[in-house]
Amino acid sequence: MSTHTEHQAPQGPEPLDVNDPKLTRFDIVREGARRDDIEIVHYEPQVLPGTKAERRLTRVVAGFFLITGLAATAFLAIYIWWPWKYEAGRGGDKFYTPLLGFTLGVALLGIGFGILTWGKKLLPKEVSIQDRHEGTVDAEGRTITGQTMLYMADELGVKRRPLLGISLLAGLAPVAAVAAAPLVGGLISQPHKNNQMFTTGFATPEGGQRIRLVREDGRPVRPADVSVGGQITVFPGIDHGVSNKHADSPTLLIHLRDADAQESRRANERVGHGDYMWGNYAAFSKICTHAGCPASLYEQQTNRLLCPCHQSQFLITDNARPVFGPASRRLPQLPIEVDSEGFFVAKSDFTETVGPDFWERP
């Protein structure tokens, strides 16, 4: 490349007069490039105008754009008139979204292919060389700029009167915060409102009744409802208990076999949860302590509860401690009992936090 340190190296003897009527448009373009230190070395069309090759390529590019137009029109037509309401069995509605996707994809691909073919095949080949600027401005210009900046700083008077500068910064800083406050504030919500990270829907209200375990349709559960080796998903028997408002509350009520239940109770006693089971029934939170998916794949013979997202396995007969997978904390156990009418109730809330770790978790 050029080893010139000067600015005007490849310009040639003198600049061209761009108003000269003898110059072609390309000459003027080349002159303009030259004044930016770009030398157009090689410029030649790939297909000569009027040849069969050019006509063919033109038709190809036009074809792509035509496909784009047709596909986009088809998209609109499908969007408006294709059946989209769900119907059981086979039907056109099952192809609504795939067709929309297909036509949109074809339209976008058509644009892409058209433009790329135009650029790669129809446009002339060009090789240009740009001189690398060494980056330095001339010495006098540097001196002038430097002195001007220093002079302006002096005239502002900040050096002599520091109070000006300090008050400016101190006053403007909160203004920046004011500009950001509505944006950031809208994103923040209090995570500890009502102590919600540490309580679930099963917490017994002050002076109120213990919360019943209910099914998804709200009916309370009796011990006889769950067979040996069976499990049922239960929710707190409160308003909106079976809704996202209490998404941390779904619990798995399991009826263990005798031998497993004894093992489970011994494990409970080891960690001070000796009275959390009722008979052969144990209830564990379904919210996986790894990332919060519902761990509800219960294997009745191995007594393992599997979470489908990242395959954590919890051993129910050992306080639901994780025996496989990425979870590191056992599932919280709900202390349960049967009330005077024979339905399951939660003796109290979970005594460990439900779900994945969070910052304030002890």
Added chain:
Amino acid sequence: MTSDNDRRRGLLARLRERPAARSRGRRRLGAAVRLIAALMLAGGAYTVFAPGAQAQDNPQLTGAAAEGKALFDVSCVTCHGRNAQGVEGRGPSLIGVGAASVEFQVSSGRMPLARQEAQAHRKPPVFTDEQTRQLAQYIQELGGGPVVPQGDDLHEDGNIAAGGELFRINCSQCHAFGAGGGALSSGKFAPSLHPATDRQIYAAMLSGPQNMPVFGDNQLRPEQKADIIAYIQETLKHDQDPGGFNLGRYGPSTEGLAIFLIGIVALVFASLWIAGKS
């Protein structure tokens, strides 16, 4: 002590004549001996002629159950024991599992088990429907247990929408939302529901085969079971997947594979072409 005179008188005469009076003690002793002899004679006669009474260890089985027992004795006792009490390390006890359990396992070909492994696999059944029914009847009569209701169509009055809700809360976590099945721990899996018949689905819910939990009639009433079966058989099996191709209904695994093998490769080649020298 007979004298010569007595002998001449003859046997009968001698027998007829009254014996000499004996002492009281000797009379009593003789009576006792005669009593004991008589008792022994009576007892002996009874023992010889009385019918041989054995302990009743073969329960009275109905015809179908007797046929089932014959099949059982040939095919099942190796692992389940002569009286279905189970063999340690090979097969569990079948007392109390009921006809439902047998119907599910045998009609889906899982039993007889091909080999001991993590889970029994569905395979072509060894026994015909008739034989399956007989085996089920035998086990039912032997130890009782849950029974599948009569009939081949168990979802006639099923409410598909309710069945869908019940399926999603009870079944979809293991069997997947499209009933394509899913993995469990250590080589076990929840199988696809597509080859299952109404009776097999009902029997599986009721009996909880292997690691599937038991959904007794108190938890899912027979009507609710019918709803679930209706949802599976009508919607899940006959509903067309949006777009037509479901990649096996395994969800993210096959979808991810498709995206990487087809989509990403195409994108890579496209970028190479776009950026390549023209």
